[in-house]
Amino acid sequence: MPDQRIATTKVAGTWAWFFQRLSAVLLVVFLGIHLYASHFMDLGEHESGESLISFDDVTLRLDQVFYIVVDYGMLSMVLVHGLNGLRTVLFDFDMFVKRKKYIDVGLWMVGIVTLIWGIVILFPFITGG
Amino acid sequence: MKIRDLKWLFGRNSEFWPTNIKTGMWAWIGHRITGLVLVVYVFMHLSFLSTASISSGDFNSLMEVTSKPLFVAMDFVLIIAVIFHAMNGFRVIMFDLGLGVRHQKLVFWIAMAIAAILIIGGLWALWDIIFVPSEGGG
Numbered sequence A: 001m002p003d004q005r006i007a008t009t010k011v012a013g014t015w016a017w018f019f020q021r022l023s024a025v026l027l028v029v030f031l032g033i034h035l036y037a038s039h040f041m042d043l044g045e046h047e048s049g050e051s052l053i054s055f056d057d058v059t060l061r062l063d064q065v066f067y068i069v070v071d072y073g074m075l076s077m078v079l080v081h082g083l084n085g086l087r088t089v090l091f092d093f094d095m096f097v098k099r100k101k102y103i104d105v106g107l108w109m110v111g112i113v114t115l116i117w118g119i120v121i122l123f124p125f126i127t128g129g
Numbered sequence B: 001m002k003i004r005d006l007k008w009l010f011g012r013n014s015e016f017w018p019t020n021i022k023t024g025m026w027a028w029i030g031h032r033i034t035g036l037v038l039v040v041y042v043f044m045h046l047s048f049l050s051t052a053s054i055s056s057g058d059f060n061s062l063m064e065v066t067s068k069p070l071f072v073a074m075d076f077v078l079i080i081a082v083i084f085h086a087m088n089g090f091r092v093i094m095f096d097l098g099l100g101v102r103h104q105k106l107v108f109w110i111a112m113a114i115a116a117i118l119i120i121g122g123l124w125a126l127w128d129i130i131f132v133p134s135e136g137g138g
């Protein structure tokens, strides 16, 4: 097994290795902003005394370009990191190494479709419902 | 695949047999499992949001449901997974940069100590929602 794992690091490639680290560090930054902004920061919302995050709260936040960038940035990084990580796991198995091209094309497709999906999900908030 | 091909995974002499697993291997297994759990979570998260972002009523009723104690308890499980994964991830990145490579076990336990503190912080933040019943019946 150990020698196999070293071999699969070669299969995954140096760029995959590099972007896994880069996306990991960026994720921590995004997560910090995300947690703070969604659960601790006061945007002047919650006027009703209601502590739940409401549709209007999100709309208010996504009025600012900064938070649109944060949300979409976090989505992109999570997809790069998660799918790239999944690729590493798959390439620990011979049956997937043999089908490397299909795995790569498949993961790219999943990533791009999911990114578009995620971008569209926020449209109602950005346009204000 | 034949059964004996799986000896490296399940055999008594395999490096995965629980008593043969060393600290670094546990770290790797934990990192892998939490990583995969988080991937599943991301897709669940998008699915839920995609059904709820259409109208304000849908969104607010989803928030109503997901703020129930059971869901917040699951959020806590998510917190544990993210914090473990991130802290061990930093450890991996440190070694890639050549830092602490000779003290991997010590670095692991330091990372876990920091993780424990962060997790307790998370529990503290969520405690009231999970354990203190609200007037509305939670």
Ligand code: HEM
Pocket (backbone or CB within 6 Å): A020, A021, A024, A025, A027, A028, A031, A078, A081, A082, A083, A084, A085, A086, A088, A089, B028, B031, B032, B034, B035, B036, B038, B039, B042, B082, B085, B086, B087, B089, B090, B092, B093
């Ligand atoms: C919060 C900050 C995060 C950090 C610092 C982090 C760090 C890392 C690092 C350094 C690796 C590479 C490990 C290696 O090559 O041995 C990794 C792998 C991985 N990560 Fe993350 N990660 C984070 C968040 C996430 C999230 C949110 C997900 C899910 C979407 C995720 C899923 C994965 C997966 C599936 C792997 C592959 C596991 C493996 O190869 O065994 N990570 N992570």
